Amino acid sequence: MRLVPFGSLTDEDFAAWQAIRASDSRWDSPYFTHEYMAAVHAGRPIDVLIGDGFLWPLHKTGSSARPAGSPGADFQGPIVEPGVRFSPKAVLAAVGVRSLSFDHLVDGYRDLEPWVEERRVSPFMDVxxxxxxxxxxxxxxxxxxxxxxxxxxxxxxxxxxxxxxxxxxxxxxxxxxxxxxxxxxxxxxxxxxxxxxxxxxxxxxxxxxxxxxxxxxxxxxxxxxxxxxxxxxxxxxxxxxxxxxxxxxxxxxxxxxxxxxxxxxxxxTRIDLGRGEDEYKRRAMTGSSTVCIGAITSGLGTPARRLRRAAVGAAKSSPIAPQLRAIARKLR
Incomplete structure (x- = not known):
């Protein structure tokens, strides 16, 4: 695997990108286009991890990384040809980070399954x-x-x-x-x-x-x-x-x-409504996909991260959560 600055990608790299996207309908969201990534890169640098039948646009900050477009990208993950396998630990090593977190990972990556902490519904409308x-x-x-x-x-x-x-x-x-x-x-x-x-x-x-x-x-x-x-x-x-x-x-x-x-x-033919179970999404949807939250990490184990996420979720669902957020904003 090689890590390449987005601005250094060649015409051959972009052709491979398009070919991999076309190989599987899982990548049909506009978030997986190189045009979207180019718009993101213009404001925040992107590096692309490239391997055989594999590419993953990322933001790298110090010893951690996130999928490119985070936190605004509602679908994330490496774009891979059908049947291609990869090592998450090798991904960390190639990127040069200790952790790679995600919050809207498209479900179905066998190699990332051990690193998934939570799954959420992402409704869509078949129009x-x-x-x-x-x-x-x-x-x-x-x-x-x-x-x-x-x-x-x-x-x-x-x-x-x-x-x-x-x-x-x-x-x-x-x-x-x-x-x-x-x-x-x-x-x-x-x-x-x-x-x-x-x-x-x-x-x-x-x-x-x-x-x-x-x-x-x-x-x-x-x-x-x-x-x-x-x-x-x-x-x-x-x-x-x-x-x-x-x-x-x-x-x-x-x-x-x-x-x-x-x-x-x-x-x-399809309108993706994004992760969440808002009332209008529940009423409007004709189906749904699944996105995942988690992180590839060389440190804190997934079970411990799940416990921490559960504690944070409980705090957010508390009746006094809005008051706590308001206080936090005033203290910033």
């Missing part, structure tokens, strides 16, 4: 055939929400002004970021866009073939918007936002319905 095809696959709850979205669209049209959607908008990204930051603040979640590098990344992606910005307005009012990335038939639902004052119109569902309706025109 083949657009809205009609989707409604034939989604369960009763999802069909009900889509029907409600149609009714509320008509209501917004009467009460707020003509409803119009743009599934491939050219501007509005700054407003999406601002609304997302408001959402983070109101829920106590960590502000992903507090880091200038993350704001710059979505702007670079917006200017690439991967970025997809969608909006829905009622008269002069922005109801909801979404910025995601897409490649081929896959759209990753990444940063959805809506104006809270128009929450009674279920603007997020209104926008999602518009995107599903436009899916055939866009060439999209």
């Amino acid at each position: 083949t055939g657009g809205l009609d095809g989707y409604l034939n696959r989604v369960d009763k709850s999802g069909r009900g929400k889509m029907s409600e979205a149609r009714r509320l669209t008509n209501k917004a049209n009467r009460e707020l002004g003509e409803v119009r959607s743009t599934v491939q908008a050219n501007d509005g990204l700054d407003q999406v970021v601002a609304l997302k930051r408001e959402q983070y603040a109101s829920t106590g979640a960590q502000d992903h866009f507090a880091d200038q590098a993350n704001r710059d990344l979505v702007r670079r992606l917006m200017g690439s073939d991967l970025g997809l910005l969608s909006t829905v307005y009622a008269g002069p009012h922005l109801l909801a918007a979404h910025f995601g990335i897409r490649d081929g038939g896959v759209l990753h639902w990444w940063f959805p936002v809506f104006e809270r004052k128009f929450g009674s119109y279920s603007p997020g569902w209104v926008l999602l319905r518009e995107v599903v309706t436009a899916a055939p025109e866009l060439g999209i």
Whole structure:
């Protein structure tokens, strides 16, 4: 195995990258494209571990490493040809680190199984055939929400002004970021866009073939918007936002319905919703994949890390967790 700076990759390396991706549908997410990695690398250096039928883009910091794009990449892992095996310990040695952690590792790597500490559901929507095809696959709850979205669209049209959607908008990204930051603040979640590098990344992606910005307005009012990335038939639902004052119109569902309706025109057959079991994801999903949390390490064993993660999870689920996060933010 050899570790190569992303900027030093050759045309042959990129051709091999594309060939390996094409060999297995597990790598069809836009997060596994070299175009996404190029956008990330422009703001934060990436090194790529390359072997026979194997490559893994990584961020290396001191004695540790993480998959490239972390913490924003919702699918992670080495891109490998079918049947290729590798040694996790050899990976650490080749990268020159003591640990390599992951939090959205695609499930199914036999060689990484001993290092997986936890698994999470990552829902998706099969939108083949657009809205009609989707409604034939989604369960009763999802069909009900889509029907409600149609009714509320008509209501917004009467009460707020003509409803119009743009599934491939050219501007509005700054407003999406601002609304997302408001959402983070109101829920106590960590502000992903507090880091200038993350704001710059979505702007670079917006200017690439991967970025997809969608909006829905009622008269002069922005109801909801979404910025995601897409490649081929896959759209990753990444940063959805809506104006809270128009929450009674279920603007997020209104926008999602518009995107599903436009899916055939866009060439999209699947919308990945990302890890988590939010209510809208449970209702909208037609299926799910699995992503893993863990770390390859030469030190602390996986059982001990599992215990530590369980303790952290218990603290986060505590009724006073929001107050603790608020106090922590004030002390920073």
